[in-house]
Amino acid sequence: MxxxxxxxxxxxxxxxxxxxxxxxxxxxxxxxxxxxxxxxxxxxxxxxxxxxxxxxxxxxxxxxxxxxxxxxxxxxxxxxxxxxxxxxxxxxxxxxxxxxxxxxxxxxxxxxxPRGLDVTCPAPTPAPLPGPLTESAYDAYAAANAKFATDCTTAAGAARxxxxxxxxxxxxxxxxxxxxxxxxxxxxxxxxxxxxxxxxxxxxxxxxxxxxxxxxxxxxSEPAAWARAGAVTAERNLFRMARWCAADAGCALHGRDVIALWDRLSATPDGALIVRWAAARIGDDRSWVALTTGLAQAEAGDTSAMTPRPAAPDARLARTAFCADFPFPDRFPAAKRVEAELRVAAPRLGWAVHPWRVSGQCAGLPPIGLNPPAxxxxxxxxxxxxxxxxxxxxxxxxxxxxxxxxxxxxxxxxxxxxxxxxxxxxxxxxxxxxxxxxxxxxxxxxxxxx
Incomplete structure (x- = not known):
């Protein structure tokens, strides 16, 4: 800049x-x-x-x-x-x-x-929810999120x-x-x-x-309608990646049916891990070399590329600011319904894309100062x-x-x-x-x- x-x-x-x-x-x-x-x-x-x-x-x-x-x-x-x-x-x-x-x-x-985003809270935000959502994980996240907000009250000060x-x-x-x-x-x-x-x-x-x-x-304001376009775009990118791989001899899966391989891998016990890993990367064409290499390794039984690495602790209020503007479902049944709708629209990958995972993480935050879409x-x-x-x-x-x-x-x-x-x-x-x-x-x- x-x-x-x-x-x-x-x-x-x-x-x-x-x-x-x-x-x-x-x-x-x-x-x-x-x-x-x-x-x-x-x-x-x-x-x-x-x-x-x-x-x-x-x-x-x-x-x-x-x-x-x-x-x-x-x-x-x-x-x-x-x-x-x-x-x-x-x-x-x-x-x-x-x-x-x-x-x-x-x-x-x-x-x-923006205001308040320089605040450092006493403890980091709870770890992002993995998909597919389960009620126990959702409720535990909501409780941890509520505790994060309470513990940060003093640090947030007037920005709260x-x-x-x-x-x-x-x-x-x-x-x-x-x-x-x-x-x-x-x-x-x-x-x-x-x-x-x-x-x-x-x-x-x-x-x-x-x-x-x-x-x-x-x-x-309707979360499934808001998230659907991103889910469909992510799914379309999976097919774009498959076409790139068919045309580029440098692709680790060149000459293979990438979509058929994807379907087999996503149905394995490690399927949810693979989908989450790919969903975080499918939006950038520059990641396709690493994506297809990781899928080839997963087929051989090595999912080390997908194993989550320890993330730097995030003790800032960015997620809280997001949830002020996009106060999406704060109860498990409503969140699960949205996930189900996105699975219908984009069943292979799109339901797990980043925008929905973030906006699904407002559970437990106090509903104050909200600025919902209009x-x-x-x-x-x-x-x-x-x-x-x-x-x-x-x-x-x-x-x-x-x-x-x-x-x-x-x-x-x-x-x-x-x-x-x-x-x-x-x-x-x-x-x-x-x-x-x-x-x-x-x-x-x-x-x-x-």
């Missing part, structure tokens, strides 16, 4: 923020910009913890990082690369900032980390119950005011598109130009692009979001995070839109995944 920053001495400012599109509320003061990450600039803005009650005086901080524009400067572009997670600390990783070098040619690129995208959208408008921009130009990728959708719903008249990459649909009003100053082969944020999600906003949808080959992964065709359309206000023609498509 980035370029270079010179230190700017900034004045502490009181930012005006629209609460409903008509009223205003005062955001707290921000710190001066300071040098960070080898030449970039960082600051924080302090905002009300609860934008529904801004006068209570309780606040949270929102971290910002700025990459200065190269001339001629058009303005400021607010960016969230997704998650929900912290992205600003990743600027310490060599090469991370390069993803937004082109955007910084014309904009001050300002990256923000205020992590949803509606609160974040208000923060975004406070950032806009702090930066002195009349309108907000915005780039959201992956989960950053949820924040963009919420901002469009609350502050559509203040949007300048918006780009949503790999949109995650925050308009459909339909969007028209706000046509938006370009949306999703990859055809992305099961995490499937193309159907992007099309639905674009249609509700009356925006423009750019169809593209490829998987997740098209711009950030360097899809040259998509990047060209995005630059023309953000720099010149030129939207793709109806029916435009990027045929290459790169």
């Amino acid at each position: 980035k370029a270079l920053f010179k230190q700017v001495t900034a004045v502490a400012a009181v930012a005006a923020l629209l609460m409903t599109g008509t009223g205003t509320a005062a955001a707290g003061e921000s710190s001066p910009w300071r040098d960070c990450y080898d030449g970039l600039s960082c600051t924080e803005i302090r905002v009300p913890a609860d934008w529904d009650r801004p006068g209570e005086g309780t606040t949270v901080t929102v971290p910002l990082l700025r990459i200065p524009a190269r001339e001629p400067k058009l303005g400021t572009l607010l960016v969230n690369p997704g998650g929900p997670a912290q992205s600003i600390p990743l600027f310490a990783v060599p090469g991370f900032r390069d993803q937004f070098t082109d955007l910084a040619a014309r904009f001050d690129v300002v990256v923000f980390d 119950g205020h992590l949803g995208a509606r609160q974040v959208a208000h923060d975004m408008d406070a950032i806009r005011a702090r930066l002195g921009e009349r309108r907000l130009d915005y780039f959201g990728s992956s989960y950053g598109t949820v924040y963009g959708q919420e901002y469009a719903a609350l502050f559509g008249s203040r949007v300048g130009r918006m780009y949503l990459d790999s949109a995650l649909d925050h308009t459909r 339909e969007l009003p028209a706000m046509p100053r938006v370009l949306v692009a999703n990859g055809d082969d992305d099961p995490l944020t499937p193309a159907a999600h992007g099309r639905r979001v674009a249609a509700q906003l009356h925006g423009t949808y750019l169809s593209s080959a490829g998987n997740h995070a098209l711009y950030l992964r360097g899809n040259a065709c998509v990047r060209d359309y995005v630059h023309r839109w953000l720099w010149n206000g030129e939207l793709p023609a109806p029916g435009a498509r990027c045929e290459s995944a790169r």
